[in-house]
Amino acid sequence: MKLFVLLGLAALAMAKIPSQNWEQEQFSEWNLEEQSFQRGKEYNFVYDGQVATGIPGSSRQHAATRVQANVALLIKGESKAILKIHDIRMGKLNQDLYNPRAMVPFMAFEEVEIAEEQKKELQLPIMFTYEQGVVSDLVFDGQEQPWSANIKKAIVNMLQVNLGKRNQMKQGEEAHLLNRIPESDRHNDNMDFYATQEKTVEGECETLYTVVSSPVDPRQSRPVLNVTRSIDFENCQQRPELKYNFRFQQPCRDCAEPQFSEDQKFLKSSSVAKFNVTGTREEFLIESAIVESQYQMTPFNQQGSLISTYVNQTLVLYKSGPIKSKNVRQPQNPQQSDSDLMYTMDWDKEMEEFLMKGHNQARLPVDIKERVKMMSELLRPLISQMRECVSEDVPLLYTRLIKLLRLTEKTQLTTIFNHFVHQQPESFSQEEHKKIQALLTDALADAGTKDTISFLLELIKEQKISPLRASLTIKHLINVRTPSKEIVREFMSFLETPVVKKNFIPRQSAYLTL
Numbered sequence: 298m299k300l301f302v303l304l305g306l307a308a309l310a311m312a313k314i315p316s317q318n319w320e321q322e323q324f325s326e327w328n329l330e331e332q333s334f335q336r337g338k339e340y341n342f343v344y345d346g347q348v349a350t351g352i353p354g355s356s357r358q359h360a361a362t363r364v365q366a367n368v369a370l371l372i373k374g375e376s377k378a379i380l381k382i383h384d385i386r387m388g389k390l391n392q393d394l395y396n397p398r399a400m401v402p403f404m405a406f407e408e409v410e411i412a413e414e415q416k417k418e419l420q421l422p423i424m425f426t427y428e429q430g431v432v433s434d435l436v437f438d439g440q441e442q443p444w445s446a447n448i449k450k451a452i453v454n455m456l457q458v459n460l461g462k463r464n465q466m467k468q469g470e471e472a473h474l475l476n477r478i479p480e481s482d483r484h485n486d487n488m489d490f491y492a493t494q495e496k497t498v499e500g501e502c503e504t505l506y507t508v509v510s511s512p513v514d515p516r517q518s519r520p521v522l523n524v525t526r527s528i529d530f531e532n533c534q535q536r537p538e539l540k541y542n543f544r545f546q547q548p549c550r551d552c553a554e555p556q557f558s559e560d561q562k563f564l565k566s567s568s569v570a571k572f573n574v575t576g577t578r579e580e581f582l583i584e585s586a587i588v589e590s591q592y593q594m595t596p597f598n599q600q601g602s603l604i605s606t607y608v609n610q611t612l613v614l615y616k617s618g619p620i621k622s623k624n625v626r627q628p629q630n631p632q633q634s635d636s637d638l639m640y641t642m643d644w645d646k647e648m649e650e651f652l653m654k655g656h657n658q659a660r661l662p663v664d665i666k667e668r669v670k671m672m673s674e675l676l677r678p679l680i681s682q683m684r685e686c687v688s689e690d691v692p693l694l695y696t697r698l699i700k701l702l703r704l705t706e707k708t709q710l711t712t713i714f715n716h717f718v719h720q721q722p723e724s725f726s727q728e729e730h731k732k733i734q735a736l737l738t739d740a741l742a743d744a745g746t747k748d749t750i751s752f753l754l755e756l757i758k759e760q761k762i763s764p765l766r767a768s769l770t771i772k773h774l775i776n777v778r779t780p781s782k783e784i785v786r787e788f789m790s791f792l793e794t795p796v797v798k799k800n801f802i803p804r805q806s807a808y809l810t811l
Contacts, residue, residue: 327615327616328615328616328617328618329584329614329615329616329617330617330618331582331617331618332519332575332576332580332582333575333576333580333581333582334372334427334580334581334582335372336372336373336374336375337372337373337619337620338371338372338617338618338619338620339369339370339371339372339617339618339619339620339621339622340369340370340371340372340582340614340616340617341367341368341369341370341614341615341616341617342367342368342370342612342613342614342615343365343367343368343612343613343615344364344365344366344367344368344382344452344611344612345364345365345366345400345611345613346363346364346365346400346608346609346610346611347361347362347363347364347400347401347607347608347609348361348362348606348607348608348609349361349362349394349397349398349401349606349607350604350605350606350607351394351397351604351605352603352604352605353603353605354603356393357393357394357395358391358392358393358394359390359391359392359393359394359397360389360390360391361389361390361391361394361397361401361406362387362388362389362390363387363388363389363390363401363403363406364385364386364387364388365384365385365386365387365403366382366383366384366385366386366419367382367383367384368380368381368382368452368612369381369382369383369622369625370456371620371622371625372427376426376427376428377424377425377426377427378424378425378426378427379422379423379424379625379626379627380422380423380424380425380449380452380453381420381421381422381423381622381624381625382419382420382448382449382452383420385411385416385419385420386403386408386411387408387409387411388403388406388407388408388409389406389407389409390405390406390407397605397607398589398591398607398609399609400609400611415445418440418441418442418445419445419448421437421438421440421441421445421628422438422625422626422627422628423435423436423437423438423441423446423449423453423628424436424627424628424631425453427456428461429459429460429461429463429578429579430456430457430458430459430460430461430581431457431459431461431463431495432453432454432456432457432638433496433637433638434633434637435450435453435633435634435637435638436628436631436632436633436634437449437628437631437632437634438628438629438630438631438632439628439629439630439631439632440629440630441628441632442644443641443643443644443647444644446634446641447498447640447641447644450498450638450639450640450641451498451610452612453638454497454498454588454638455570455586455588455610455611455612456583456586456612457495457497457526457638458524458526458570458572458574458583458586459493459495459504459506459526460508460522460524460574460578460581461578461579462491462493462506463493463495464493464494464495465491465492465493466491466492466493466494466503487509487510487511488507488508488509488510489506489507489508489510490505490506490507490508491505491506492504492505492506492529493506494534496637496638496639497528497568497638497639498638498639498640499528499530499536499537499566499568499590499639499640500530500533500534500535500536500537500639500640501533501534501535501536501639502528502529502530502532502533502534502536503528503529503532503533504526504527504528504529505526505527505529506524506525506526507524507525508522508523508524509522509523509524510522511523519575519576520575520576520577521573521574521575522572522574522575522576522578522581523571523572523573523574524571524572524574525569525570525571525572526569526570526571526572527567527568527569527570528566528567528568528569530565530566530567530568535639537636537639537640537641537642563594563595564592564593564594564595565592565593565594565595566590566591566592566593567590567591568588568589568590568591568608569588569589569590570586570587570588570589571586571587571588572585572586573585573586582614582617583612583614584613584614585611585612585613585614586610586611586612587609587610587611588608588609588610588611589607589608589609589610590607590608590610591605591606591607591608592605592606592608593605593606594606649779651746651747652703652745652746652747652778652779653746653747653779653780653781653783653784654747654781654783655706655707655746655747655748655751655783656706656707656708656748668701668705668709668712668713669712669713669716671701672698672701672713672717673717675694675697675698675701676698676717676733676736678690678694679691679694679695679698679736680725680729680732680733680736682694695736695740698736698740699740699743699744702740702741702744702746702749703744703745703746703749705748705749706748707748707751707752710741710748710749710752711752713737714737714752714756717730717733717734717737718730718733718734718737735766738753738756738762738766738770739770739773741753741770742770742771742773742774743773743776745774745776745777745778745779746779747781747783747784747787750774750777750784750787750788751787753770754787754788754791757770757771757791757796757803758791758794758796760796764796764800764802764803765802767800767803767806768802768803768805768806769806771803771806771807771810772806772809772810774788774810775810785811788807788810788811789811791807792804792807792808792811
């Protein structure tokens with residue numbers, strides 16, 4: 298599910314100061330001068346986190362993403378706040394994790410260089426209304442991209458703690474939630490339970506709050522509130538999701554049966570946030586926040602393999618006081634967020650449009666430069682590890698090749714194919730050139746985008762691929778991830794070409810594929 302990819306970019310931090318020395322390197326001392334969120338003040342946080350995805354039933358191996366950043370929060374007006382992130386670094390990891398829920402030290406990750414253009418987009422400010430711990434009316438810079446906006450939404454989401462009980466559910470509606478609380482705790486004077494309907498980055502869902510008032514420590518001047526926020530995903534009015542197929546678009550008469558309905562829940566989610574708050578419900582300060590989420594996807598049924606994603610996020614306040622940051626400005630050419638705090642699907646929709654319709658009818662939401670160089674870096678190890686036998690690294694490298702081709706326009710595919718097939722760089726032998734051509738034609742079909750399919754069919758029409766090879770390659774198209782009318786029209790036109798009409802084998806494969 299796409300939500301994993303952009304929540305994956307946004308995952309972050311711990312209730313205590315993280316174990317790495319990165320924060321100590323950035324700051325020589327930690328200083329909290331303010332005791333609540335106040336107008337004209339600045340609050341600096343450490344933002345750190347991790348997303349790990351794997352198949353628990355098959356292996357301990359997980360693919361993980363790590364993010365660290367510093368966050369400046371400026372309270373400008375009575376309820377207006379500006380947030381900017383800086384000093385960002387990211388890391389990636391692919392290895393066995395015995396406890397994927399736990400934060401892995403950053404030193405275990407391979408640090409990823411962030412392109413200057415992406416860094417600028419991440420550092421664009423965001424403005425929002427912040428009243429009694431509730432976030433609303435998000436405004437972005439005119440140059441903001443959907444992917445970077447979602448990362449900032451994930452950070453702002455960690456500031457939302459609804460202590461004012463806004464949009465509180467009626468007592469009867471929240472009774473089923475309160476039934477989960479032990480009877481002994483419900484009558485505790487130091488504990489408060491309530492349910493609200495609110496928007497988070499996960500969607501608009503029922504949310505249960507548990508607020509525990511700790512006894513006032515004589516050494517502290519203000520009371521402490523330990524707040525737990527959990528989302529009830531069974532009762533959501535709206536969630537950011539992309540679904541395909543008639544199964545999700547048309548009513549099913551059998552789906553009313555509870556057992557059938559339960560089996561069809563291909564995604565199960567849980568998310569719990571814990572806040573360490575000082576002060577009262579009216580005037581408070583979030584000193585730390587932890588968000589732990591888990592997503593389990595069952596592609597086929599409950600008995601099949603589960604794909605699990607674990608998200609560990611934290612926000613830690615290390616400094617507060619008068620506004621000192623000079624480079625934090627209001628968003629230029631401001632744009633109101635149409636989804637408010639919820640994760641926006643704009644980037645995902647743009648990507649799907651490009652995959653289905655091609656560069657002539659849709660815009661590629663990301664621009665990857667130096668594709669020829671990146672392709673060479675993938676093809677070289679691919680070919681070298683296929684000389685005598687296929688090594689275990691080949692599937693991973695081939696998958697990366699397919700991902701790169703999916704983000705490539707048709708004109709760029711022509712450049713790549715000319716470079717590696719027609720020009721034949723001297724760094725590859727004649728035998729390796731044959732393997733490269735076979736790999737590229739298979740990868741074009743497996744990428745399955747409008748542009749890669751169109752380019753592949755042109756190669757077949759121009760007889761740059763033999764009829765037998767063309768027949769085998771065409772069969773790969775039955776697994777196209779994002780079929781569209783544009784792809785079907787392209788294929789129908791291909792069936793009328795002389796090459797297809799004269800050769801039985803590719804014609805048979807083409808009709809069976811269609």
